[in-house]
Amino acid sequence: MSASSDHQDSVFSHVVQAPEDPILGVTVAYNKDPNPIKLNLGVGAYRTEEGKPLVLNVVRRAEQMLVNDQSRVKEYLPIIGLSDFNKSSAKLIFGADSTAIQENRVTTVQCLSGTGSLRVGAEFLARHYHEHTIYIPQPTWGNHPKIFNLAGLSVKPYRYYNPQTRGLDFQGLLEDLGAAPSGAIVLLHACAHNPTGVDPTLDQWEQIRQLMRSKGLLPFFDSAYQGFASGSLDADAQSVRMFVADGGECLAAQSYAKNMGLYGERVGALSIVCKTADVASRVESQLKMVIRPMYSNPPIHGASIVAVILKDRDLYNEWTVELKAMADRIISMRKQLFDALQAKGMAYKLLFTLVIHVCTPGDWSHIIKQIGMFTFTGLNTEQVAFMTREYHIYMTSDGRISMAGLNSRKVPHLADAIHAAVASIA
Ligand SMILES: Cc1ncc(COP(=O)(O)O)c(C=O)c1O
Structure with a gap:
């Protein structure tokens, strides 16, 4: 029996392809992009300044304690x-x-x-x-x-x-x-x-x-x-x-x-x-x-x-220090991106764009006012698509970027992309 007739005979042949998850699909698209300048800001996971996933030291220590404890079972x-x-x-x-x-x-x-x-x-x-x-x-x-x-x-x-x-x-x-x-x-x-x-x-x-x-x-x-x-x-x-x-x-x-x-x-x-x-x-x-x-x-x-x-008091304290360091790195990314956009005169450009198109004054200060892993940039679907196409920057289509996925080296690239997107697409 040929592979194609196998396919036709499947009791599941009526099953239609489901769309990618809108958030996890961003990473799927990112992984397929061969361009080395690519940047994934869709992922809701922390990355180090080197762009790597992080296992907390305190987690490694706790795991080691668990492994060393011979009384532990897998019931x-x-x-x-x-x-x-x-x-x-x-x-x-x-x-x-x-x-x-x-x-x-x-x-x-x-x-x-x-x-x-x-x-x-x-x-x-x-x-x-x-x-x-x-x-x-x-x-x-x-x-x-x-x-x-x-x-x-x-x-x-x-x-x-x-x-x-x-x-x-x-x-x-x-x-x-x-x-x-x-x-x-x-x-x-x-x-x-x-x-x-x-x-x-x-x-x-x-x-x-x-x-x-x-x-x-x-x-x-x-x-x-x-x-x-x-x-x-x-x-x-x-x-x-x-x-x-x-x-x-x-x-x-x-x-x-x-x-x-x-x-x-x-x-x-x-x-x-x-x-x-x-x-x-x-x-x-x-x-x-x-x-x-x-x-x-x-x-x-x-x-x-x-x-x-x-x-464990010591481990707990160690955790709070590592946690604060992650939060602080994200806050610092907000500041760096904001500064980079300011330096490009984006405040004026955005104000100009918004006044014409949505009748609202605005600037990029929301990047530093917002809190947590994500910035809701205000970029629209077309601008997001432009940034992915031209700058290989990946994010959800609602303009949400994960600040945790950003690092100092990539800030200028992102600022350039936002600048170009806002300048060329209203
Ligand atoms: C608002 C919110 N709730 C819940 C979750 C659940 O995450 P998890 O199931 O990985 O703990 C997430 C993850 O991104 C989230 O952003």
Whole structure:
């Protein structure tokens, strides 16, 4: 039988080619480009100044300790994962002195990184929460709507980003959440909003909290960048802690992909803060019912690394130093790119372009105002395509660039490309 008739006979021959994932597809296209000047700013992963992936020293040390410990075995973990990992993760996000933890009102389950934590949380809500609508910011991380839809929730947007100011559309956000049905779920990025890099101020968070609590809206925090945004683990958890401090309920999905560089280890946690210990315990029993038929129980290695680091004072301190260094390098990239664009007179050019085409004054200061891994440049799809075609610079078509993928040597190349894109395409 020939290869082609094999193909025709396949019971799957009707299966159509699915599109590449819009974010991961950027790396696929980058890998295919043979040009040595190419630059990948699509990838949501940290790179060193040399453009290399980074394994934190503290992670290497923790792994070595695990390998040296002959008493360690590879048995299955419980359905909800490693107990030490869960306890330490809850403390990390809610604070070591959290009353909710002390009162046993928090249930934490180890999940497959941030994505898995969101999915388990969503499945739980779909089964056990009376309101099935989740409001997500507009725009948001591309996987959010798919995760929630597939779990059986209905997804609606709330206004978040104002392209004119390149900042928060706070009024729009308050109006949309104010108009949401009582009890609706609201997805909030705990810090370093992806893709915009725009976060509410603490004052604005407080107003959001008051509005949401007054309407009985249920907060579901996505915390994928704790410590990675400002360099401080505590500062980056303020939004979440504010909501927990008022005694109300919420969900929080944590990821250790970025802040510990454990991307491929898939380490994360879902916490549900309840009103009483009794409810928390029943909620946990139902989380097990969600997890068991999905993947039975989570992997042991990555969670063990995290548990070792979070429980040992020296390792923990070493981690905070390395984490701060990553955050600082990203902040320095923002500054260098901003300076390079200023030097090219981009502020004037952009102002000129924007006044004509979107009637808004603007400059590149959003690059240094935005926070976290990404800058939402404001470049449009055509400008992005131009930069990829002419300068071999890869990014998502919404103009989001990963500052973590940039380094000092590549800043002039990127500034040239942005300059050319803005100059030649309106
Ligand atoms: C906002 C946001 N949430 C969640 C995630 C989940 O990441 P992971 O599943 O790798 O932890 C990401 C990753 O890019 C993200 O940006």
